[in-house]
Amino acid sequence: MANIIETRDLTKSYGRNRGIQAVTFAVTEGEVFGFLGPNGAGKTTTMRVLMGLLHADAGSATIGGLDVWAQRTAVKRLVGYLPGELALDPNLTGAQILAYLGNLRGGVDPAFVKQLCDRLGLDTSKRFREYSRGNKQKVGLVQAFMHRPRLLILDEPTSGLDPLNQQEFYALVGEVRADGRTVFLSSHVLPEVEHTCDRVGIIRAGQLVAVNQISALRDLKHHEVVITFPATAQPAWFSDVANASDVARNSDDHSIHLTVQGDLTSVIQIAAQHGATNIEAREPSLEEVFLRYYANDGQAAQKTEEASHVVH
Amino acid sequence: MWFTSVYLKTLRDFRIAILGWGAGIGLLIYAVLIAVPSLVTTAQARAYLIETAVLFKWIAEPIQVATPGGYATWKYGFTILVMALWPLLVASRMLRGEEERGTLDVLLAVPRGRARVALEKVAAMWTALLAMGLIIGLLAFAGGASVHANFGLGGGLIFGLNLALICGVFGSIALLIAQFTRERSVAAGMTGGLLLLCIVLDMLHRVFPSTEWLSRLSPIYYYNLSKPLIPSYGVNPGALLVLVALNVGLSGAALGLFVRRDVGDVVALPGWLRLPERAPQPARALPVNAWSLRSVYTRGLATVALPTLWWTVGIAGFAGWMVVIAKQTENILPGLIAGSPLLKGIFTKVGGGAATTNATLLSFLFVLMPLVLMAFAVTQASRWASDEENGRQELVLATPQTRLTVVLARFGAVATATVLIGVVTLAATALATAITGLKLDGGHLAAATLSIIPLGLLIAALGYLLAGWLRTAVDTGLLSFLLVLWFFITFVGPELNWPAGVLRLSALYYYGTPLLNGLPVGDTLAVLVVAAAALALAAARFVRKDIAR
Numbered sequence: 001m002a003n004i005i006e007t008r009d010l011t012k013s014y015g016r017n018r019g020i021q022a023v024t025f026a027v028t029e030g031e032v033f034g035f036l037g038p039n040g041a042g043k044t045t046t047m048r049v050l051m052g053l054l055h056a057d058a059g060s061a062t063i064g065g066l067d068v069w070a071q072r073t074a075v076k077r078l079v080g081y082l083p084g085e086l087a088l089d090p091n092l093t094g095a096q097i098l099a100y101l102g103n104l105r106g107g108v109d110p111a112f113v114k115q116l117c118d119r120l121g122l123d124t125s126k127r128f129r130e131y132s133r134g135n136k137q138k139v140g141l142v143q144a145f146m147h148r149p150r151l152l153i154l155d156e157p158t159s160g161l162d163p164l165n166q167q168e169f170y171a172l173v174g175e176v177r178a179d180g181r182t183v184f185l186s187s188h189v190l191p192e193v194e195h196t197c198d199r200v201g202i203i204r205a206g207q208l209v210a211v212n213q214i215s216a217l218r219d220l221k222h223h224e225v226v227i228t229f230p231a232t233a234q235p236a237w238f239s240d241v242a243n244a245s246d247v248a249r250n251s252d253d254h255s256i257h258l259t260v261q262g263d264l265t266s267v268i269q270i271a272a273q274h275g276a277t278n279i280e281a282r283e284p285s286l287e288e289v290f291l292r293y294y295a296n297d298g299q300a301a302q303k304t305e306e307a308s309h310v311v312h
Numbered sequence: 313m314w315f316t317s318v319y320l321k322t323l324r325d326f327r328i329a330i331l332g333w334g335a336g337i338g339l340l341i342y343a344v345l346i347a348v349p350s351l352v353t354t355a356q357a358r359a360y361l362i363e364t365a366v367l368f369k370w371i372a373e374p375i376q377v378a379t380p381g382g383y384a385t386w387k388y389g390f391t392i393l394v395m396a397l398w399p400l401l402v403a404s405r406m407l408r409g410e411e412e413r414g415t416l417d418v419l420l421a422v423p424r425g426r427a428r429v430a431l432e433k434v435a436a437m438w439t440a441l442l443a444m445g446l447i448i449g450l451l452a453f454a455g456g457a458s459v460h461a462n463f464g465l466g467g468g469l470i471f472g473l474n475l476a477l478i479c480g481v482f483g484s485i486a487l488l489i490a491q492f493t494r495e496r497s498v499a500a501g502m503t504g505g506l507l508l509l510c511i512v513l514d515m516l517h518r519v520f521p522s523t524e525w526l527s528r529l530s531p532i533y534y535y536n537l538s539k540p541l542i543p544s545y546g547v548n549p550g551a552l553l554v555l556v557a558l559n560v561g562l563s564g565a566a567l568g569l570f571v572r573r574d575v576g577d578v579v580a581l582p583g584w585l586r587l588p589e590r591a592p593q594p595a596r597a598l599p600v601n602a603w604s605l606r607s608v609y610t611r612g613l614a615t616v617a618l619p620t621l622w623w624t625v626g627i628a629g630f631a632g633w634m635v636v637i638a639k640q641t642e643n644i645l646p647g648l649i650a651g652s653p654l655l656k657g658i659f660t661k662v663g664g665g666a667a668t669t670n671a672t673l674l675s676f677l678f679v680l681m682p683l684v685l686m687a688f689a690v691t692q693a694s695r696w697a698s699d700e701e702n703g704r705q706e707l708v709l710a711t712p713q714t715r716l717t718v719v720l721a722r723f724g725a726v727a728t729a730t731v732l733i734g735v736v737t738l739a740a741t742a743l744a745t746a747i748t749g750l751k752l753d754g755g756h757l758a759a760a761t762l763s764i765i766p767l768g769l770l771i772a773a774l775g776y777l778l779a780g781w782l783r784t785a786v787d788t789g790l791l792s793f794l795l796v797l798w799f800f801i802t803f804v805g806p807e808l809n810w811p812a813g814v815l816r817l818s819a820l821y822y823y824g825t826p827l828l829n830g831l832p833v834g835d836t837l838a839v840l841v842v843a844a845a846a847l848a849l850a851a852a853r854f855v856r857k858d859i860a861r
Contacts, residue, residue, distance in 0.1 A: 014858070051709075053710075055858055079710070083706045087706065099605045104711035
């Protein structure tokens with residue numbers, strides 16, 4: 001499949017410690033791509049550059065082969081966009097907002113709009129200022145989906161939605177994917193990303209630190225291993241295992257705790273040589289992987305470096 | 313220290329306004345006071361000045377106008393009330409504006425009573441007004457002292473206090489109205505309308521006999537009962553107390569209502585005052601054919617429609633009122649002009665000629681009309697800037713509309729409104745002349761009313777241009793400053809014999825005197841060219857800029 005989004009060394013800075021630096025990634029047509037990062041990491045900046053709302057200082061970005069700045073009007077024909085902070089005319093009703101934005105797009109299928117509103121339980125007769133936060137978000141979602149765009153760019157799409165509507169949103173995303181269309185979404189909710197995305201990009205302090213399949217990202221994670229022996233265990237047994245770290249004997253003297261990056265074969269072999277009676281290996285959640293990248297200490301840099309090979 | 317209480321934090325927010333408004337108005341009074349001796353160098357000039365003041369008594373009661381204090385009190389009788397715009401905007405933003413933005417929820421989540429939080433904010437506004445009054449009073453005293461005026465420090469300070477009190481009344485009105493409206497802009501607009509109405513009500517008794525009872529309904533009437541810069545007239549303590557009582561009563565009522573109502577909600581009006589409520593409508597087909605939702609231009613028109621209606625009523629009504637004033641002075645004007653070189657001089661420079669017709673006076677008064685239209689344009693340029701700042705452009709620009717289309721369509725809506733105001737003003741003045749029987753050249757009247765349009769477009773285009781770089785508050789502040797500057801260049805400059813080069817710096821200069829001399833085609837075209845250039849630059853900037861959040 002062709003790439004629908006391509007960025008190369010995309011850079012945008014405004015103010016100290018803000019913006020993005022040399023962000024390079026590609027999103028393949030038909031996939032759901034998750035964009036993860038803490039507050040201020042650069043997710044929204046990247047999305048706004050892709051939408052032609054911000055002009056990149058350096059680098060390039062294309063959507064459907066079109067330059068996001070020079071050909072932004074054509075780009076917007078392909079895209080449905082949900083901004084992170086939704087601001088609309090407070091005096092218009094939901095129906096008026098959807099009709100207005102639909103008209104600006106050259107017309108939308110009213111039956112499909114109604115279907116979307118029904119699925120999300122949106123009452124379109126209220127004025128925007130009367131909506132709750134969740135209902136405002138629903139207006140934003142409906143307007144993003146209503147013209148069946150080839151690409152959806154959604155900034156924190158489930159923010160403010162109740163669990164039932166979140167499920168409905170996941171279903172909508174699934175239908176878009178099944179349709180061969182693409183979704184590029186940002187989120188803080190990791191189970192959501194695990195649940196909906198094919199691939200994920202992790203951005204930190206304006207720099208992309210990892211891009212890969214959700215499953216591959218899990219492979220990147222470490223295993224927390226506890227091995228129990230019949231007699232006193234010696235951490236030195238594992239000193240030659242290249243992918244093992246943080247080896248320590250537990251207080252019971254009979255078990256050892258260690259962290260293993262990647263393949264467990266070597267560790268299992270050594271454990272067997274010393275008559276291990278039990279091995280427990282816990283697979284960390286994506287959240288733990290995520291937190292590891294964002295841990296704001298010296299270790300994070302090391303992990304970032306480890307991850308860098310995954311980007312390319 | 314500034315963050316230890318709501319009062320101090322709010323006062324801190326006002327520090328630039330205190331200095332800006334205080335020093336701005338204070339320096340204006342200072343400049344006027346020190347210029348007065350040059351206006352009355354001879355006994356004849358003094359006599360003419362007194363005659364002129366009588367002619368313009370609708371501005372303010374002319375008392376000892378040949379003295380610095382008397383002249384300043386008369387000449388800036390209602391102009392100085394421009395300072396009331398500050399508390400009006402601040403008070404409507406204070407509670408209602410914070411509720412709109414959702415910031416009041418956070419503030420009310422701290423363990424402090426709602427009444428105390430609101431009272432501290434209002435107290436900060438009063439403190440700021442008193443501080444402005446103090447600066448104005450000190451500068452008035454300094455101006456008076458430099459020309460040996462007959463009022464002292466006490467007079468200057470009470471002048472500032474009186475001004476602070478009347479401004480506080482309009483702030484309190486805005487605060488009260490905001491308890492009944494869902495949007496701060498509605499409260500500000502209604503209070504602005506009331507301010508204009510109160511100014512006109514106060515003028516009534518100086519123009520029409522036996523209407524003092526009507527003027528008493530206006531708080532400005534009580535403001536004018538004290539003239540501290542005229543020692544022989546002095547201060548009316550009762551009037552000052554009325555203003556204090558209005559401040560306390562109106563603010564107290566507003567705070568009482570605020571404490572009792574839901575945050576974010578409004579106080580329910582009695583049934584007979586309520587607009588019929590829209591019955592809840594079931595979800596139905598999208599209103600895709602509604603005219604106002606078809607394009608950015610039609611949406612812009614719908615957005616600007618209500619303010620345009622009110623501004624049209626105001627501007628056209630003002631023009632009609634000026635026609636009535638001109639008709640009223642028709643009989644005494646030729647005599648005054650003939651015997652008053654000073655008046656003749658002012659009319660020559662501002663009104664456009666020494667002609668002793670009522671058209672001369674009307675021409676003089678009509679110079680205010682483009683100024684008011686430009687004030688309308690400032691509000692619309694401000695709306696354009698705030699829409700971007702509040703993120704309301706984000707989704708419009710996410711549709712396949714070019715940025716050029718968006719900016720030109722929005723400007724087009726403002727331009728349409730501006731043209732409409734000009735045309736309705738023409739109709740209103742034509743009607744007023746027909747009713748009063750005032751004889752005016754039809755072509756010149758059309759030129760005088762329609763040629764305000766290019767000036768409105770000019771300021772709107774400049775506002776759009778500045779919005780390309782500046783935040784809304786700065787954009788609006790700069791445009792307002794420009795208007796005030798142009799106003800004083802045009803109205804004070806000729807009186808002080810400023811050189812033509814300085815007078816040309818005001819856009820109002822290029823309005824000319826169309827009522828007397830017809831349309832100044834060259835100047836009008838020049839204004840249009842500058843407006844078009846500003847719009848082109850604004851569009852070019854908008855097409856290239858990062859969209860703000």
